[in-house]
Every structure is written in C-alpha cells, then in structure tokens.
Amino acid sequence: MPLVEIKDLSIRFGSLHNPIHAVRHVDLTIERGTIHGLIGESGCGKTISGMALLGLLPQSARVSADVFRFDGLNLLDVAKSLRGRRIAMISQDPAAALNPVLRIGRQMDDVLKSHSGLPRFQRRAAAEELLAATGLPDPRRVLKSYPHQLSGGMQQRVVIAQALATGADFIIADEPTTALDVTVGAQVLALLKRLVRERALTVLMITHDMDVVVECCDSATVLYAGHTVETGRTSELLATPCHPYTRALLAALPDAVAKGEKLASIEGHIPPPFAVIQGCAFAPRCASALPICREAKPPQRGDGQHCWTCHLEPHHG
Amino acid sequence: MHLMRYLLRRLVLSVFVVLGVTLLVFVVAQVVPSDPAALYAGPRPTAEQIETARRVLALDAPLHERFFSFAARMATGEFGASYKTRRLIADDLSVFLPATLELAVFSTVLALLIGVPAGVLTAAGRGGLLDRLGGLSSIAAVAMPTFFLAMLLQAFFAQWLGILPLSGRLSKEFAVLAPLPTVTGFNLVDSLLAGRPAAFFDTVSHLVLPALTLASYPAGVAMRLTRSAMIEILQRRHIVAARALGLSGSRILFGHALPNAMGPALTVVGLSFAYALTGAVLVEIIFAWPGLGRYVSEAILSKDFPVIAAATLVVTICYVAMNLLIDLAQAIFDPRVAL
Numbered sequence: 001m002p003l004v005e006i007k008d009l010s011i012r013f014g015s016l017h018n019p020i021h022a023v024r025h026v027d028l029t030i031e032r033g034t035i036h037g038l039i040g041e042s043g044c045g046k047t048i049s050g051m052a053l054l055g056l057l058p059q060s061a062r063v064s065a066d067v068f069r070f071d072g073l074n075l076l077d078v079a080k081s082l083r084g085r086r087i088a089m090i091s092q093d094p095a096a097a098l099n100p101v102l103r104i105g106r107q108m109d110d111v112l113k114s115h116s117g118l119p120r121f122q123r124r125a126a127a128e129e130l131l132a133a134t135g136l137p138d139p140r141r142v143l144k145s146y147p148h149q150l151s152g153g154m155q156q157r158v159v160i161a162q163a164l165a166t167g168a169d170f171i172i173a174d175e176p177t178t179a180l181d182v183t184v185g186a187q188v189l190a191l192l193k194r195l196v197r198e199r200a201l202t203v204l205m206i207t208h209d210m211d212v213v214v215e216c217c218d219s220a221t222v223l224y225a226g227h228t229v230e231t232g233r234t235s236e237l238l239a240t241p242c243h244p245y246t247r248a249l250l251a252a253l254p255d256a257v258a259k260g261e262k263l264a265s266i267e268g269h270i271p272p273p274f275a276v277i278q279g280c281a282f283a284p285r286c287a288s289a290l291p292i293c294r295e296a297k298p299p300q301r302g303d304g305q306h307c308w309t310c311h312l313e314p315h316h317g
Numbered sequence: 318m319h320l321m322r323y324l325l326r327r328l329v330l331s332v333f334v335v336l337g338v339t340l341l342v343f344v345v346a347q348v349v350p351s352d353p354a355a356l357y358a359g360p361r362p363t364a365e366q367i368e369t370a371r372r373v374l375a376l377d378a379p380l381h382e383r384f385f386s387f388a389a390r391m392a393t394g395e396f397g398a399s400y401k402t403r404r405l406i407a408d409d410l411s412v413f414l415p416a417t418l419e420l421a422v423f424s425t426v427l428a429l430l431i432g433v434p435a436g437v438l439t440a441a442g443r444g445g446l447l448d449r450l451g452g453l454s455s456i457a458a459v460a461m462p463t464f465f466l467a468m469l470l471q472a473f474f475a476q477w478l479g480i481l482p483l484s485g486r487l488s489k490e491f492a493v494l495a496p497l498p499t500v501t502g503f504n505l506v507d508s509l510l511a512g513r514p515a516a517f518f519d520t521v522s523h524l525v526l527p528a529l530t531l532a533s534y535p536a537g538v539a540m541r542l543t544r545s546a547m548i549e550i551l552q553r554r555h556i557v558a559a560r561a562l563g564l565s566g567s568r569i570l571f572g573h574a575l576p577n578a579m580g581p582a583l584t585v586v587g588l589s590f591a592y593a594l595t596g597a598v599l600v601e602i603i604f605a606w607p608g609l610g611r612y613v614s615e616a617i618l619s620k621d622f623p624v625i626a627a628a629t630l631v632v633t634i635c636y637v638a639m640n641l642l643i644d645l646a647q648a649i650f651d652p653r654v655a656l
Contacts, residue, residue, distance in 0.1 A: 054561050084563015091561075096554040101576045101651045110572065111562050146652045159558070166562055 003170060003202050004030035004053070007067035010226075011048055013060055020273045022048045022061075024226035024281075030219075035196055035203040037213040037220030037234070039249070043270050045226040046206045050172045053204070054083050070170070084115065088168035092175040094155035098147035104131075104158055105143035111165040130161040135191055153184035160191065164199070174206045189216045210249050214238065222246050225271050225281040232306030242301070243308040244286045280311065288312060327644075331637045338633045339391055342626045343384050351620045356400045387626075396627035401619050406627045409612065414631060415502030416486060417601075417609040421593040423505075423524045424531035428586050432536035433575070436543025436582065441570055443548060451540065458537030467530045467603040474526060482523050484605040491516045527604040531597055535589035539582040546578035553577075579650045587643035591636045595628070 011023040023045040030036040038046050051057050052068075053075065068075045070082060091097040099107055108127040112118060118126060124143075131139035134157040147155055156176060163171050173192065177185030193216050196203055205217055213220045213234060221231040222245060230243040241247045251264040268285040271277060280286070283293035290311060298309045346353075354370040355362060362370070371377060375386070390397065396406035439451035475483040482488065487504060491497060497507045497516055505524075508516035550556065551574055559569050594609060601608040609628060616624035648654045 056557065056560060083561060088563075089558065089561035091554060091558055093554065097558040099555045099559070099573050099577070100653060102573065110559075110564055110568060114562070114564050114568070148653055162562055 001072060002029045003032045003071055004028060004204070005067055005069045006049075006065060009049065009052065009063070009065040009068060011045070011052060011057065012062040012064075013058075014274075018274070021226055022273055023052070024277070025228065026221075026223065026226065027228045027231065028221050029231070030202060030204060032202050033196065033200055034218040035193065035205055035216055037217035038204055038206045038223060039208065039210060039213055039220055040223035041208055041270060043225075043273070044223040046208075046223055047174055049223075050089070050174055050204065050206055053172060054087055054089055056083070084111075084166045084168065086168050087170045087172065088163035088166045090156075090159050090163050090171060090173040090176050093179045094152060094159045095147065095179070097159050098155060100147055102146075103143070104145055104147065104150075108143065108158075108162060108165060111162050115166050127161075127165070130164050131158065133164065133195070134158070134161045135187075136161070151184075152180050153187065156180060156184075156188050157191070160188070160195070164195070169200065170202045170204070172204045172206065175208070176205075177207075177212060178209075186215070192216065210253050214253075222249065225277070226273070227281050227309070229282065229310075230306075230308035232302070232308075236306045240306075240314075242306070242314045243282075243310050244288055244312070245282050246308070280309075324641075327641050331634075331641070334637055335630065335633055336388075339388050339630065340384070342629050343387055346622050346626065347380070349620065349622075353400065353622055356620060356622075391626065391630055397623045399616070399621050399624050401616075401621045401624075406624055409624075410609075410627060410631060411502060413607060413609045413612045415504075416607050417594055417597070418635070419503050419505060420524065420527055420531065420597070420606060420608060421590050424528035424593060425535070425586055425590045427528050428532040428535040428539055428589065429582065431532065432539030432586070433543050433579070433582050435536075436540040437547055437570055437575055437578075439540070440544045440547035440551065441566075448544075451544070455537040455540045458533045458540075461533060463530055463533070463597075464599045464603060466533055467526070467600055470526045470529060471603070481526055484603070486520070486523055486606060487516070488519050488523075491519055527597075527600050527606055530600050530604075531593050535586050538585045538589075542581035542585060543575075543578055546581050547574055550574045550577045576650050580647055583643055583646050583650070587639055591632075591639050594632050594635055 006026060006028040009023055009026040009028070010021065012019045012021055014020040026045065026049055028036075028038070028049070038049065040046050048057070052061075052063055053070070055075070057063065063076065065076065070087070073082070075082070098104070105124075105127065108130070109120075109123055112123040112126055116123065116126065127143060128139040131142055136142050136154060136157050142150065142154065142158065147158075150158065156179075160176075171192075176192070177188055180188060189212065192203060192205075195201055205212065207213065217234050219231070219233045220237055222229050222237075222243065224245050230237065230241070230246045237246060238250065241250055245266075248264070248266045252266065266285055271281055271284070279292070279294045279296050280289070280298045283289045286293065293311050296311070298311045300307055300309050301314065302308055352367070354367045354374060354376055357370040357374055358366040375383065378386075394407060396410070398405055399409070435451055435455070439448045442448050471483055474481040486492070487497075491508075491513075497504060497513070498511055500507050500510055504520040505517065508514075508520055547570075556569060556574055559573050564573070595613055596610060597608060598610040598614050600606065601611045609632070613625065613628045615621075616628070644654075
C-alpha cells in the first residue's frame with residue numbers, strides 16, 4: 001500500500017457560480033521510503049495540494065476527492081490530527097519559517113514538547129542530536145542563536161531538524177532550495193536524501209525546478225493548471241516523457257541545450273484559476289495539439305507505474 | 318558588554334535632556350508675568366518686604382549667575398522651600414512622588430495585564446462574538462471620561478458591594494494608629510519590609526480602584542494595538558510553519574505570535590505611565606490620593622515657582638528612565654532591535 005494515495009483531488013475557493021479552481025484534478029501516489037517530486041510552474045496547485053495534505057487550507061476552501069488517503073487513513077477526516085505527528089512541512093523560505101524573536105533552542109523545544117513527551121533535560125539533548133543529524137556544526141551554539149544570526153543554509157537545516165523533531169514519517173518539502181544558493185541547495189538536497197535513507201522517511205518534494213527532480217527524486221508527478229498530466233519514475237520521465245508539457249519542461253533544462261543555442265521556453269501562460277477548461281488544459285500552448293484537444297478531456301494512458309493524460313499517441317510529434 | 322555601552326550612551330544623553338529641561342524651566346519662569354519676590358513676601362506685602370524678598374532670593378543678580386545657581390541647586394536636590402507653604406519641597410516630594418509612582422506602576426501593570434491578553438484573544442477570534450465585545454469595551458475604555466469612570470467604580474465597588482475602600486491610600490488603622498515605618502515611601506514595599514501583610518493587602522485594596530481608572534485608557538489602546546499587530550503576525554509564514562509542526566493553538570498565540578506583537582503595546586503603555594505622573598490630577602482628587610499631580614497643579618495655580626521647577630525636573634527624570642526601560646524591554650522581546 002502506498003503511503004499517500006490521492007485520486008481526483010479538487011480544491012475550490014469562492015462561490016459555486018464564481019469558482020476559483022486552485023486544484024482541478026490531481027492524482028498523486030507516493031510510495032513509502034521514496035522522494036516523490038511534485039513539479040509544475042507557479043500557480044499550478046503544487047503548494048496548495050501540500051497544504052491540503054497538512055490540513056492547513058483556509059476554511060473557505062472546498063476540498064473534494066475520490067480518494068484522499070494517508071497510510072490508509074482518510075485525510076479529509078483526520079488531517080488535523082496527523083499534522084505535526086505524522087506529516088511535517090519544510091517551507092520555501094527558512095528565514096520566514098523561523099520565528100525571528102525566539103531562540104532556536106526555544107523553537108526546537110516547543111516542537112519536542114508538543115510531540116515527544118520527554119522531560120526538559122532530555123529534550124535539550126534530543127534537540128542537540130537532531131541539529132547534529134542535519135549536519136549543523138556546534139549544535140549547542142545554534143540552540144542559543146536567533147534565526148537572523150544563522151546563514152540561510154543553517155536556517156534550512158534547523159527547519160529540517162524541527163520537522164524531524166515532530167517524529168513525522170512523511171515530510172512535505174515545499175521548494176526547500178529555492179531561497180538558497182545553488183551549492184547550499186545541493187547540500188540540503190543531499191541531506192534530505194540521506195535522512196530519507198537513514199530514518200525511513202517519505203518526502204514529497206514540491207518544486208518548479210526539473211533539476212531538483214533529476215537530482216533527488218525517485219519518482220515525480222507533473223502538474224499543469226491544477227491537473228496531474230504525467231506521473232512516473234524519474235528515470236522513465238527522463239527517458240520517455242509522454243506528455244508534451246513534460247517534454248517541454250525537459251527541453252527547457254539548460255543541460256538539454258547545446259552551447260550557443262537558444263534556451264527552449266514554453267510560449268503563453270497557464271490558464272487562470274477562474275477559467276473554464278473544456279478540453280486539455282495545456283492545448284493552447286501545446287505545439288502538437290489536435291482539434292480534439294480543445295474539445296474533450298484527454299484520456300489517461302499508460303500503466304500503473306507511468307501514466308499520463310493526453311489525446312496524442314505516445315511519441316507522437 | 319553591548320548592553321553596558323548602550324546604557325552608558327543613553328545615560329549621557331539623558332544628562333543633556335535634563336539640562337535642557339532645567340534651562341527651559343528657568344526661562345519660562347523669567348517670562349511668566351509674576352514677581353517671585355512679591356509672592357515670597359506673602360499676602361499684601363509692603364514695598365519694603367518685597368525688597369527684602371528680592372535680596373533673599375538674590376533676584377538682582379545677573380541672569381546667567383541666577384541660572385547657574387538654580388541649576389546647581391537642582392543638581393544637588395536642594396529644591397528649597399515653597400513660596401506659599403514655606404515647607405521644604407524635598408520633604409513634600411518624598412511623600413507625593415512615591416505615592417504617584419506606586420499608583421502609576423500599579424496601573425501600568427494592570428493596563429498591560431488586561432490590554433495585551435484581550436488583544437491576543439480578540440485577534441484569535443477575529444470577527445467573532447468575542448472580538449465584537451472586545452472592540453466595544455476597548456472603545457468604551459478609551460472614550461470614558463476618567464472622572465466618570467472613577468465615580469462609577471466607586472459607586473459599584475465601594476458603595477454598592479462595599480468590598481473596596483472609597484478613597485485614600487491607607488486605612489486609618491495603618492495610617493494613623495500604627496503607621497508604617499517609611500523606608501522607601503512605597504507602601505507596598507514598606508509593608509512587606511515591616512512584615513505586615515495586613516497593611517500590604519490594605520494598600521493593594523486602596524490601589525485597585527484608582528489604578529483601574531488610570532489603566533482604562535492605556536488598556537483600551539494597548540488592546541487595539543495588540544489586536545492589529547497580532548492579526549498581521551498570525552498571517553506570517555513562521556506561524557503557518559508552527560501550525561504545520563503541530564504546536565497547540567495557545568502555544569502559537571502566546572508563545573510565538575505575541576512576542577512579535579509586544580512592541581506597540583509597550584510603547585503606548587510606557588507613554589501613559591509618564592502621563593500618569595502629573596496628568597492624573599482628577600483621579601487623585603476623586604480618590605483623595607496624595608499624589609504629585611494635585612501637588613503640582615496647586616503650585617501652578619499659585620505660581621509657586623520652586624515647586625513647579627522641582628516637580629518638572631523629577632518628572633523629567635522619571636520620564637527619561639521610563640523611556641529607557643521601554644527601549645530595553647523592546648530589545649528583550651525582539652533581539653533584532655539594535656541597541
């Protein structure tokens with residue numbers, strides 16, 4: 001049984017007559033002990049899907065799904081109680097994710113106090129241990145520091161240590177490297193990979209950067225305008241991308257372009273969340289779109305491992 | 318290290334503030350259309366008596382000499398005697414200043430203890446019943462004239478319920494029959510030092526009503542400011558992150574959001590403390606509180622200049638000290654505040 005199983009998730013804001021679709025049709029399956037990428041450009045519903053897993057959506061959100069399960073539990077019922085116990089989050093900007101006026105020690109201790117049930121002196125030792133596990137040198141000094149006294153990479157390690165402190169086995173990492181230097185970002189990804197291996201964690205890696213998926217994800221789901229368009233193992237996605245959007249994303253990778261050649265980009269914009277989408281959401285930007293793409297919802301193709309939603313036959317165009 | 322250097326710098330700056338105030342007080346005294354010699358000589362003085370007074374007060378000396386001797390006397394705490402009562406001003410101040418400080422501190426603490434949690438709770442229940450009730454009471458607290466609130470409180474707690482004294486600073490049995498030894502002048506402290514809990518509780522019961530009256534305005538403002546600061550901070554990412562980490566609601570509100578939201582409330586409460594030092598005249602009169610405000614306003618009405626000068630100086634020093642305390646408190650709550 002996969003750890004996370006989501007089928008036909010939709011998240012809507014606003015009224016029935018003027019709906020704003022943050023997420024339209026997302027399928028997501030995450031196997032235990034893996035890092036699963038959730039990739040797409042801004043506004044495609046990545047972060048909000050993560051928030052739904054945490055049960056942190058605003059009250060005005062209308063969530064519906066055929067299946068929305070975490071470890072066999074229906075998340076539509078229990079999300080609140082899993083938050084911080086089984087599911088934790090690492091957010092984009094570590095400087096913003098840490099409370100600026102509290103010492104790291106206090107912020108670590110608060111998490112441990114909520115979840116571990118350890119007495120005070122043991123919590124202190126546990127905090128030091130967790131910070132050390134994230135590769136921070138001199139954890140004792142870090143505990144005494146305020147967030148602004150640490151570098152971005154150190155802050156992100158503290159945020160990761162906090163996520164570990166909850167004891168959660170599933171971590172949603174929302175663009176954990178976006179706010180960091182490239183080299184520091186690579187270190188953080190390596191750290192996450194190591195922690196997944198050592199602590200039997202499962203990670204949902206939300207990113208807009210195909211490089212991150214290539215770097216550290218075992219499998220990935222590609223989102224476009226609130227739809228899952230393709231999902232599969234990273235190796236399969238790289239070798240045989242079947243959805244035109246996935247192909248376009250891969251073509252936009254700097255490595256895919258020979259020196260001196262122009263970088264590929266995808267013309268046009270993502271449809272706005274209030275738009276009514278008739279056929280395939282990507283059709284207006286798709287180079288190989290057929291007339292049917294604008295009229296009918298694309299069918300799901302592929303097997304359980306690697307699937308995509310497209311009218312075109314695989315490897316067409 | 319850092320803190321000591323900061324304190325030193327602030328203290329040096331404070332000296333200049335106090336010097337400036339001394340100069341200002343002196344200048345104002347020269348400009349005011351009244352003759353100190355005539356005042357000093359008493360009611361219906363003869364021309365001869367006024368001349369004598371002029372010599373005693375050295376009013377014929379050149380302006381700068383008079384300023385320097387004035388400043389020197391202020392600096393050494395020799396405030397001299399009141400023109401009107403002939404009592405030593407230092408003696409008067411040693412009674413009135415502690416009474417006022419005690420009331421001001423007590424009411425400031427009350428204002429913080431009421432206003433800040435109320436602001437937190439109304440921000441948490443934003444738009445709900447509690448928020449609307451809180452908004453209403455904070456407007457009432459700010460808008461209510463102090464004398465009216467004072468009388469309402471007296472009618473309710475002293476007259477009707479009879480659980481708190483109507484006015485005064487101490488009951489007769491402690492003030493007259495077995496007076497407290499004066500060590501600090503603060504009855505709260507002196508009663509504890511003397512080991513007399515009954516006197517301590519008597520002091521507190523006398524403090525409650527005037528302190529509540531004085532706290533009403535700053536508590537109302539502190540509540541509004543805390544509420545709006547909290548609403549802004551509750552939307553920050555680190556609060557979302559704290560929620561995602563599964564921290565409890567009250568822990569997030571008071572442990573994580575509130576320390577970020579303390580600044581505005583501290584500032585306004587500090588300012589109202591300074592105001593309460595001399596501005597609480599009505600409250601002091603209604604509650605028969607032997608405070609500085611009443612003392613100074615009487616001196617002002619009779620142009621009793623040495624009293625005004627001494628009180629101004631003392632209040633200035635308290636004010637400067639309070640400002641320093643607020644700045645230090647801000648730095649404690651927010652380590653990013655550069656000292």
